[in-house]
Amino acid sequence: MILVVNPGSSSIKFKLFNEAFEVLVEGLAERIGIDGALTLITNEKKHKFNTEFPDHLAAAETIIEKLRELNIVKNQNEIKSIGLRVVHGGDKIFEPVIIDSRIKKIIEINSKLAPLHNPPALVTIEAFEKTLSHAKLVACFDTAFHQSIKPEKFLYPVPYEWYEKNSVRRYGMHGISYAYIVKKFREVKQLKNNDFNLIIAHLGNGASITSIKNGKSFNTSMGLTPLDGLMMGTRSGEIDPSIIEYISKDSNMDVIEVTSILNKDSGLKGISGISSDMRDITSVMNENTRAKLAVDMYCQRVADFVIKYLNQLEGKIDGLIFTAGIGENSFIIREEIIKKLPMLNIELDSKSNIEQYDECLKISTNKSQYEVFKIRTNEELMICKDVIKLTK
Ligand code: ADP
Numbered sequence: 001m002i003l004v005v006n007p008g009s010s011s012i013k014f015k016l017f018n019e020a021f022e023v024l025v026e027g028l029a030e031r032i033g034i035d036g037a038l039t040l041i042t043n044e045k046k047h048k049f050n051t052e053f054p055d056h057l058a059a060a061e062t063i064i065e066k067l068r069e070l071n072i073v074k075n076q077n078e079i080k081s082i083g084l085r086v087v088h089g090g091d092k093i094f095e096p097v098i099i100d101s102r103i104k105k106i107i108e109i110n111s112k113l114a115p116l117h118n119p120p121a122l123v124t125i126e127a128f129e130k131t132l133s134h135a136k137l138v139a140c141f142d143t144a145f146h147q148s149i150k151p152e153k154f155l156y157p158v159p160y161e162w163y164e165k166n167s168v169r170r171y172g173m174h175g176i177s178y179a180y181i182v183k184k185f186r187e188v189k190q191l192k193n194n195d196f197n198l199i200i201a202h203l204g205n206g207a208s209i210t211s212i213k214n215g216k217s218f219n220t221s222m223g224l225t226p227l228d229g230l231m232m233g234t235r236s237g238e239i240d241p242s243i244i245e246y247i248s249k250d251s252n253m254d255v256i257e258v259t260s261i262l263n264k265d266s267g268l269k270g271i272s273g274i275s276s277d278m279r280d281i282t283s284v285m286n287e288n289t290r291a292k293l294a295v296d297m298y299c300q301r302v303a304d305f306v307i308k309y310l311n312q313l314e315g316k317i318d319g320l321i322f323t324a325g326i327g328e329n330s331f332i333i334r335e336e337i338i339k340k341l342p343m344l345n346i347e348l349d350s351k352s353n354i355e356q357y358d359e360c361l362k363i364s365t366n367k368s369q370y371e372v373f374k375i376r377t378n379e380e381l382m383i384c385k386d387v388i389k390l391t392k
Pocket residue numbers: 203204205206233276277278279280324325326329330331
């Protein structure tokens with residue numbers, strides 16, 4: 001069995017796979033170190049346990065103990081390997097890796113670039129090293145996929161010393177999702193090589209867009225941090241950086257407070273004043289002008305990136321792909337984005353745009369100049385496959 005783990009600052013999400021890539025069970029240990037801790041495990045039934053855990057080690061132990069109590073895992077040695085999602089690998093990590101002291105050091109060094117994500121990942125790694133000491137641990141980094149991006153695209157036009165001394169550059173995120181989508185596209189199209197270009201819009205609560213040249217990341221919208229690029233659920237995406245100093249002075253806040261508002265109270269939430277959740281916004285957009293404004297701005301920004309990336313790929317793409325919560329599910333948003341791309345002569349197939357689908361569906365007509373797809377991403381499955389590949 002392979003345990004795939006997504007560590008957060010106060011939670012550990014997990015999925016347990018068998019060697020045939022089937023999900024046996026999934027779950028979540030949440031409120032680590034906070035009152036009211038919970039462990040939820042779902043197979044055919046939902047199981048809920050109210051066990052307190054002071055730290056990630058106790059949460060990891062509880063997960064394994066409950067999997068045994070439920071008879072999902074008879075002997076903990078059955079879990080042969082663990083794949084962990086780690087957000088930031090800086091510029092030293094290019095692919096999934098077996099975790100050793102060098103990798104742990106890299107995760108620690110890059111904590112300054114991902115202070116909310118890397119520290120809990122490290123603590124979770126150490127928790128599972130103790131709890132399942134026989135298992136091989138593999139780290140899959142969100143930044144790794146984007147290491148193929150060239151300096152002229154990953155550098156910001158700021159003093160070069162900021163890059164050399166402070167590691168300021170574009171790193172990009174959602175790399176595990178992009179790697180999965182590229183693999184899925186190859187499978188669906190039965191392509192034998194990487195001789196294809198794509199533009200992939202990963203539109204979840206966090207959102208980014210990536211161009212793919214010859215199967216590899218060519219440019220991406222998230223930057224040094226996930227705040228750059230597209231408008232998101234609660235993040236602004238790219239803005240004039242001077243707004244930070246201006247608002248800070250005008251509203252008597254410090255830079256940390258303003259940056260927190262740009263991360264947590266901006267984007268769809270900030271503009272609509274209703275919610276960060278796209279469903280809440282699209283359901284009232286016909287009667288609420290601020291909801292409509294939020295949708296228009298959101299879609300315009302995606303469309304503008306598509307144009308920019310298509311230009312960088314000299315107009316040659318084999319597909320425009322929508323994925324993640326909004327990209328996979330919101331036919332309205334896909335339609336609105338395509339409407340804002342009149343130069344591309346895309347013809348959406350309105351039936352397939354709204355149609356239920358399993359993993360992948362083409363949503364453009366055969367007359368369309370470019371092919372458009374909706375594909376369901378599966379980061380956990382990607383991690384599971386990488387773990388099997390690396391530990392065999
Ligand atoms: P995260 O970045 O947290 O992984 P998700 O990929 O789960 O986010 O995406 C969450 C977003 O997807 C929310 O804005 C939610 O409203 C949107 N979403 C999920 N299902 C639908 C749907 N059926 N229609 C429209 N939007 C949806």
